[in-house]
Amino acid sequence: MRAVRPAVRPASTRFALAVLLLVASTLSGALVASSPTAAATEGRTWVVDAVDSTSSNTWESVDTGTSVVTIAVGDTVEWQFDRANQGHDLTSLAPSSAWETVWPTPLVEHREANGTPVTYTFDQPGTYRYECSIHGSMMTGTIVVVAPGSNAEPTIDPVVEPTSGPAPLVVHATANAADPDGDVVATSWDFGTGAAATYTDHAMFEYTTPGTYVVRLRVSDGRGGLREQDFPVTVTQGSGPVDPEPPADDGLPAIDALAAPAQGTAPLAVAFSTQVTTTGTLHAYSVGLDAYPDLTGTAVLVRSRGRTHTSLQVSGTKPSAVHSAVHVHEQACADNLGGAHFRFDTAQPFAEPNEIWPLFTSDATGASGLVEVTKPVRAGPKAVSVVVHDPDNAARRIGCADLTPGTADLTYSWSFGDGTTGSGADPDHTYATPGAYTATVTVAHGTGEHAGHLSVSDTVQVVVGGGATPPAPAPAVDTTPPRISKVGPVRSVRTARPTVRARVADPGSGVRTKAIVLRVDGRRVTGIRYDARRGLVRWKPRPALAPGRHVVRLRVTDAAGNRQTRTWHFKVVKK
Known part of the structure; x- marks a missing residue:
């Protein structure tokens, strides 16, 4: 596991650096920031990696897992390239909006994979943006430098257990992080396997391969305060087979954090939403087992703020037939044949405006093609299955798909990135001051064996401009799907x-x-x-x-x- 370089330099290095700065000051009459930049004050070093994979090229902060990091005046950012597999041009960006800041000394550096790090010490507060010019908008990052002032470091009282045992070994890690100043802390757990870090106070990880690992905890308060601690974990050879996936009932759906608008002028009111996706595989059931044994397909239901999008694809049904009875139901396929139709408002009658009907006409092979239905309201947790009825007799049911994982017991925790938090799937929040904020939603089970243990998170960035100067025009909105x-x-x-x-x-x-x-x-x-x-x-x-x-x-x-x-x-x- 790669160790983060220490923030404080040895005394001998500091002395030598001071002499060099004195000479430079005498020759030029001023100290000018450069890359590497001389540190005006002792501060911490914050590591940002150039991360290359077969799928993307990104800047990734060790502390936040994103391309945004908040530091204090006098702190240093160190860009490392040991996770790169190609060359990168690290280039500072001129301000494109009123709330962005001019770099005192432009940053133009090139490094090959595993090249020497680039360091830059920030001695002025502001919002500094940069990019890899080779990869353009794919690879941009932001450094937010906060003004100096009294700041207490965050506190931690970590518990990691068990720290040894046979594979598969499930380790629970809790930071118990807090901040004396009331700052919202960012918590990172790295379980030492090369997998992505987990950014929640409580995290759980399953080790399936014997070996010795180091679990690393990093807690930042977003104003230059940082706490770190390592925990060794020993995994021995297990005696039984490894279950590669948890049971479906313990799973969590795929989520996406959304914000509207994601850019504007302070004070900016933002409507956040947690987009939740559940899916299922259609299969023949009930009378369909005999009438349409080859019936198969997929169903997807996506819930978000003021919107439910349902898509369906079926094959193996009656060819060239009108399927006028296809509905989302409120019970599982095996439970009372799916039960009654799902209704958005149970006080209203059963009818198409109050339900989800992905109807279709099959082609000559008995296939539906892609069927999509969008409703202007978020579906509740009782939308759990999709039922296809017999095209010749709507009273008979021939196919069904369970939409999993379930959503009935999910909890939603939001951190808005400005020191405030919220809850619920679709909260509202107003940003009072300009800045670049990263909002994070964490979804977990509220009940059951894994309540509070398993979780899934996603982030969305909101850029808030100053009230006096309007932000730069928003880029053209991309509405074309891949x-x-x-x-x-x-x-x-x-x-x-x-x-x-x-x-x-x-x-x-x-x-x-x-x-x-x-x-x-x-x-x-x-x-x-x-x-x-x-x-x-x-x-x-x-x-x-x-x-x-x-x-x-x-x-x-x-x-x-x-x-x-x-x-x-x-x-x-x-x-």
């Missing part, structure tokens, strides 16, 4: 481990790996490889697939929130 093409395989294959592939194109906003979801036979898969430059998505199953038909569903969301899905199938044939 394009998915060249999918495969689409026919019979004679290998049980075929490479599932697709090409993704989105010139408007770009696509990151975290926004690509691939499901095979209804189960979300891991280990996806994404080559962002060529737009290639690839996945190869580790366990062999069973002979027979397999359904693939690819969902891609670009940086502007536009979403596209594509479903196809192939058959594994015995050799």
